Each structure stands twice: as C-alpha cells, then as structure tokens.
Amino acid sequence: MDVLLTEEEMMVRTSARQFLERECPTTLVREMEEDSKGYPPALWQKAAELGWQGMSLPERYGGQELPLVFLGLVLQEAGRAVAPLPLHSTVTAALTIAQHAEEKLCEAILPGVAQGKTVLTYAVTELDGRTFADTVQTQAVAEGNQFVINGTKLFVDNFVAADHMLVACRTAPGSRGNSGLSLFLVDTKSPGISHTPLVTLARDKQSEVLFRNVRVAKGNLIGTLNEGAPIIESMLERGAVLLCAQMVGAARKDAEMAIEYAKYREAFGQPIGAFQSLQHMCADQIIWIDGGELLTFEALWLMDQGLPASVEVSQAKAFCNEKCEIAVRHSQSIHGGIGFMMEFDLHLWFRRVSAWSMKLGTTYEHRARIAHALIDLPGRVVLGRPVPVVAEA
C-alpha cells in the first residue's frame, strides 16, 4: 500500500507535462477549435514518438505494454493542457481491439495507432443518450461474408478525424437489453456512412453518424457474435476511467489558475485570497480533485492487476462528474467577470470539464451501477474490501 507516485511514474508525468507546456500553448487549443479535423497531425506524430498512443498496447504491435496507470498519467497531462489530440478515443478503442480482436485485425490496425498514423473512435450511444450498451438499437444483419449495418449513432467523438471506429450493434433480431449485441470494427470511409457535426459546449468534434446499409467483412467482428455486451462494457468502463484522468488533470490546472489569481487580485486593500471565504473554496477544490484522482487511479490500478474494477470505475466517474464540475465553477467565481470573457483562457478548461462530465456515464447512471452491486448482490459489505462481496474462501 503506497498510493503515492513512484519515481518512474513521476518521470512519466513530468516529461508529459513539460512536453505539452512546450508544444501545446492555448493558442493552439483555440486554433484547433476552428480546425475541420480538430487536431494538429504534427503534434499527434510527436506524441507517437513519445509512445503515448501505444503506451499500454502490446509490444508486438509497437506498443510499450505499460500499465494503464501510466496511460492515465499521460491523459491527466493531456487534460491539464486541454490538448487537442484524439488520444482518449483512440486508446479507448485500441485497447479493446488489442484485448478482444483476432490477431489479423490487431496486426492491421494497432501498429498504425502506435506510430501515430491512425486515429480511432467508438460509437455506442444512440438517440436515447444513455451510455451503456443496453440502449443500442442499431442493427447488423449477416449477409454472406458480410454484415450490413443500419442505424444512427450519436456523440461520436473525433469522427471527423478517425480512420476506424468500433460500432456496437444489435445482431440478434428482437433481442433486448444486454443480450444479442456485437461489436464491429468499421472503416469510417465505408460507403453508406454519413455524418452531421454537432455544435458542442467543449467546441470539440462530435458527430451524429448515420449508417445506411454499411457493409463490413465478417472478420471485423470483435469477439463472439451476439456476446458483445461484456466487451462493450469493458471498453466503456476503461474509457470512463481514462476520461476521469483527463478530467482531474484539467480541473487541477483550472483550480491552480484560480488560486494564483486569488494571490494577486486585490480588493479591500488585500489579495482576495486572504479572505477565508475564498480560501475555503480553494481548499474544497483541492480536496475534491484529490479525491477524484485517488478514485481514478485506484480503478486503473485494479485493472492493471486484472481485478474487477466496475464499481471503482463508476465511483470515479460519478464523483469526478460532480466534484470536478463544482471545482471549475468555483474557479469561474473566483475570477469574477474576467473569467466570463472569451479572450481569457479559463473557459477552455471550464467548458471541457463540464462537457466531459456528461459523457461516458452520468453521475446517476454510475451510481445506479454502484447501488446494484451494493444492495442487490449478496453478502455483508465492508469498506476496503471488494464490492460485489467476494465470499471468504
């Protein structure tokens, strides 16, 4: 038990931070908000040279095979810099491919990811808006050596930048809930795919994607037909906790800006940061962000050990959604009028943290999962021991 960073972890964090401080000024962040693809390929390439995209991918595909905790540290820094990179969607999909796809598919896709040539995303959520796969309606029907996909996906991250996406479909006709689902790798340029960009709070690139008779080879199925739910679930969970890392990174930087501002902005003859009302807001910001960070890295660490982490992921996301949001709102309050101005950078963090709190599972969705594990499954709960309860051997 030592929840502090090791020297190696500290080094990864520091080098990522220094790299982004050098390469990713807020001018670039603003520029990419107006860019059609939303990311600078040169920076994406440099990130690949640092090994970010392949950080937790197997070595045989050009990855570094490092624990998810390291990837979490990098995403935390990406969040801190609000870096306009399609890193989160790419690694979320890539890790799922590495874990569940057949060798041939892995060989076709993953080396390109590790080299910074390929951008990936995932498409699960539909008109219903909820995150988890039981709401999926999009159909994939077998036809010869292919599947034919019809349906609509919403909030598809970085669709405009992505080369491939993982698409959750209903493959058993008439199935409901978590049964009869499958996951496919789909080329974003396939005939029959069209998209409409969404105008978002974070000014990021999300799309509504329409599938009209889109054909994919049978070999693009990830895992077993009709049994995709656990794969989709684990992809969403890993995506959710990695997004938490990004959120706490962004929220911490945002809070630090407010704390620095409070040290030199004067009112009533002294720095506003000398007033206890403000000091207590700042203290709360740090307490919340620390809490979110601890929950996030515990979940990642458990995944690295191959231990169940569903409840821990939901703990992290439900907590970060609320607490990171209040923390960045506090920063806005502390800045007063200036924080409300487009020309001032603070909103770059505020808008993103707010938007991230709404995707990959709301507070209520995640709490419902936790409540189920706590209340509906047998055994007396004890804090610090696994939930769902594991029977004593």
Next chain:
Amino acid sequence: MNFGFSPEQEALRKEVLAFIKENLTPGVIAEVEGEEQEVSAGEESAGRKGLARRGPHLSELYRRIGARGWLGITYPKEYGGQGGDRISQYIVEEEFARVGIRVGLVGSGAPAILAAGTEEQKRDFIPRLISGEYSFALGFTEPHAGADLANLRCRAVRDGDEYVINGQKIYTTAAHVATHIYLMARTNTEVPKHDGISIFIFPMDTAGITVRPLVTIQNNPKAPVGTTYGAARTNEVFFDNVRVPKSALLGGENKGWRVGSTGLNLDRVGASRYLISVRRDEDIVNWLKENRHEGNSLGDDPAIRDKIAEMWIEAQVCRLMTMRSMSIVERGGNFTYEGSAEKVWAPEHGTRITEAITQMLGPYGQLMNGSPRTIEKGIFGHNVLGSFQSGINHGSVQIMRDQVARRGLGLPSQRKAQGARK
C-alpha cells in the same frame, strides 16, 4: 502507485481477524460495553490513578494482543515496540477498532515523547503507553482557548526544582480514567503567545487536581456501542497549586508549541478517524440488504439507491485519503496539507451519511437507545447528535480548511484591520 496490501499484510489481517473471533468473548464484550457506560452523575472527584480501568477480561485480552506483538508496532524495540511499518499498524488498529478495542497510540502523546523526550522519559512512558499501563489525558483546550489554542492561560511558574500549576482545562476526555495528564501550560507571559508555552506530563493523582464530569448530548440516554464519540465522557479539570517536579517538563521550557505539534497531524487522522466517519455507511447498506422483502422495500427506492451510492463513494474517498496519509508517513514524509484535507472530508462525510440515513429511515431515525422499535439500538439517532463532533475536535473543519489553503496552496493570511489588537 500500489493500492493493495502486500501478501504479508493480508496475512496479518487474517491473523488479526482470527484472533478477534477467538478472543472476543462475552466477558470481553461486557467489559467493552461497561467502559461505554462510564457516565457518572456529575460528582466532582480528585484526580485518581486509572490503573483499575480495565476489567480482568480486557486485561487478559491486551496481554494476549501484546504477546502477538500487535501493540506499538511502529515504535522502536528498545522502547517496547516492534520496529514495524505503519501500514501493518494501521491494519491492526482498523480491525480492533471495528470491534471497539483500541490498540493504537493515537492521541497518546507518544509521538511527541519519542521526538522531544529525554531518554528517561522515553524509557518510562513509551513502553507503559504501549502496554496500556499508562494512559494520558490531553490537557489542551481551555474555556477561552479552543481553536486559538495558543491563547491558553493555565499557568506554570517555576519554584526551585518544581513548577506550580494553576488554571483550568475543559473537554479533557478520559481525565477521569487516565493515569497521567499531558498538559500545555503558559510558562512565560512576556513573549508572543506561541513562545511562552510548555508541556508537562505528571500523574493524575498529584495533589491539587480536581476532575468534574461533563455529560455530552449524544450520550443521554446512554449511546449504543459504536456511536461516534458515544463512549466519550469528557471533563473539566482544575489545577490548584499543583506542584510537579521539573522533570515533568517535556522538550524544554517554552518549547511546548512546537513539541505539541509533533505527531498531532497523525493524531487527527488514521484508522479511528476513518472508521468513525464511515461505519454508518456499512451499517445502512447492510441493513437495507437484510431488510429486503417482496415488493416495496426501502432498498428498491431509486432515490435512496442513488443516495446510498453517492455516500459510498464519499466513504471510499475517506478510505483513500487515509491510505494517502499512511503512505506519506510510511515513506517518512511530512504532511503539507493532506492530513488537514482528510480531517475536512472524513468528518463532514460522517455527518452527511448520518443525516442522509435520517431521511431514509424517517421516524425510526429518531428512536434512541432503550426505546421500543429501535433500529440497531438507536445508533442512527444518537449519531445525529454525535457525528458532527468529529468535525470540531482536534482542529475544526474550518481551521483545517485554513491550513489546506495556507500551507497547501500558499494563500496569504488576512491583514489585520487597523487598530485591531494582536
């Protein structure tokens, strides 16, 4: 980062749990509950030696715990400890605290003695604190010095080889059972207030000490075992020309402020603070599970389920902050703000879960110990009165937020208004 316990530590936990199962006899439980009944009717008493405070079953239990090497794990072997690690000590503290047995030295003054005591003091006090032969009452707070502790007035005046102490302390928990008092007193009135304070340790049966009991709100009627501060009777202590030898001084005259701060951060946090903040979370979840029936039970209510999950997450943050504090200490580091942050989050969570439970149980939540129809002996009702106390003692949550802001974040102190007194 490592969020797991080592195989040795896991084995230790199993060993402790097995020990507890075997040794927590009805006799022991009766004595634990008896300790909690120690609310007397308000009679004043002279200070007394608390040597007889443990009944025969508890004494035997502590002897056995000691024989396993589970007392004073982190303390050096030469002073009766085991020279072990902080995480192992935490595991032992947590499992015993869960059944109402205190094995740690939190709140004992031992860290300060180890850091600032003379060799003689270390050899006298630490082994006996570890074995339980000695226990200290902490004489800090006064009627006019709570959060602003350095404002204390209790006076110690040097007279030859002795000091003569006059003054009053308040909220001196355990003064009626402790063998010694660990007292902060003013030894110099001519210097800035932090620079004129000294610490003394002396027996409670020294002539001139009077202890007057104070009964706390959550313990009337008697709180069930496990209530936050349910066991805590507290006291006022009066010192009337109390003469102590100069060897009672800890860490040098007028050095008391710094000496007293040593180890205080670790007094605020750790297993017992964590557990009093989160036990009700476990209680309510398990109660909801065990009271599930066909149809419409509380555990099916979506609003209650959402609140339960929200509180459970908060409790996990309590645990993780405790683990962070332990990690810092185990690495030999010092807190900048982490202990203070934990001392904000955990007590406030303890209050939030307590109040959330009242809104789950409704009118059952008001039933106190001894009433018909209580749930869990009325612990939830008693806790409404007791849980917030954790946010007040050992540095209130407001003071803790000040410390996070100033020490952790570097925010400045407020300028004094013109003409204000220092």
